[in-house]
Amino acid sequence: MIHSLQLIGSRGPGGAERFFCRLVNALHSDKHEVIAISPGNSAVAGELGRSVSQYHLPFRSVLDLYTRWRISALVGKLQPVIVQTWLGRATRLTHLPAGQCPIHIARLGGYYRPHAYRHAHAWVGNTRGICDYLVRQGFPPARVFHIGNFVPLAARISTRERHSLRRALGLDTDAFVIIAAGRIHEVKGFVDLVNAFTRLPDEIGGRPKHLLIVGDGPARGNLETAIRHAGLEERITLTGWLSDPADCYDLSDLFISPSRQEPLGNVILEAWSHHLPVIATRTAGALELVDPGRNGLLVPCQSESDLATAIQALATDAAAREEMVKSGRDTVGRYYSESVIVSAYREMYDRLAGR
DSSP states (O other): OOOEEEEEOOOSOOHHHHHHHHHHHHHHHTTOOEEEEEOTTSHHHHHSOTTSEEEEOOOOOTTOHHHHHHHHHHHHHHOOSEEEEEHHHHHHTOOOOTTSSSEEEEEESSOOOGGGTTTSSEEEESSHHHHHHHHHTTOOGGGEEEOOOOOOOOOOOOHHHHHHHHHHTTOOTTOEEEEEESOOOGGGOHHHHHHHHHTSOSEETTEEEEEEEEBOOTTHHHHHHHHHHTTOTTTEEEEEOOSOOHHHHHTOSEEEEOOSSOSSOHHHHHHHHTTOOEEEEOOHHHHHHOOBTTTBEEEOTTOHHHHHHHHHHHHTOHHHHHHHHHHHHHHHHHHSSHHHHHHHHHHHHHHHTTO
C-alpha cells in the first residue's frame, strides 16, 4: 500500500518547492512508500531522486477540472493512506471524502487565505505562528500540527576551496562577503539591504566588502536600478536563481535575511547549516528561529541604519561570529534535522491513520 501521495502544482523554483523535494526524497529514503505528483515541466520533477515514483498532471489553474478528476482517479487507483497537498493550487484541486482514508493533509508555509484550505482533513504549519493563525481562523486545534522544515548540516570547506569558489565568481579571495538569498520580491527587503550596504565602509577589518544576492524574481529590475544608483555594480553580485546555492553559502562570511515579511525563513536554517552567522529582520519567522545574541542578531524591518550597524558590529567581531555559528548549527541539529522532521511527519501520519 502507498503510504502517501505528495502533490504540488507549481512549476517554478522556490523555497516550498525545494523543501517538497527534500521531504519526498527523505521519506523515500526512510522506506516510506511515497509518490510525487507535479506538473511534468516543473522544477520539482527534475529535482526528485530517480527512484521516486512520479505522476505528472497539468495543474493549469485552481479551476482545472481535468486535473481535479485525474487526482481523484489516481487516489482511487493507488489507495494511499495520506494525501498531502502543498500550496494553494494542489490543495484546491484535491477534494476527498471526510471520515475515511485517505486523509487529506494540507501543508502551509504562509498565512494564506483560510477558505482555500478548510476542506482538508488536517493541516501542517511549518511555524507555530501559522498554526496559531489557523486555530484563530476556526480550524480544529487537534488537527493542526506544527512541523518545521529541515536542512542537512554541511561540512566546513577548506580555505583553498573557498578561494576557488570565489575566483569562479570573480570575487576577491580576501573580500568580506555578505550573502542574502531568496525570491527577489519587494517583501524580501533586498533594496533595504543594498541601502544598508552603502552605509558600510569600503573595507571591513581591512577586507574589501562584497554583497552576494542569490535568487530571482519580479523585483529584480528595481533591485538592479537601486544598485546602479548607489554605484555598487562592482561590489554587488546578483547570481540569479540557483537550484543548489551551497557553494555561495560556503564562500561567504555573513548571512543577512532583510525581509519585510517572512513566515519561516528557511534560508536562515540553510545559512546556519553552512557555518554562517546570521542577521535577520524581526519578521514572524525570524522571531521564532533566532535567539538574539546567541544564534544570531535581530534588527527592525526596513531600518537601513540598524541593519548597517549590526553588520559592522558582527563583521568586526570574529569571536562573536564563531559563537553564533556554533549555536546556529546546534539549533538546526536539535530541531530542524532530517531525522527530527521526518520522524514528526511519520508520527503525524500514523496518528491520523489511527495506527
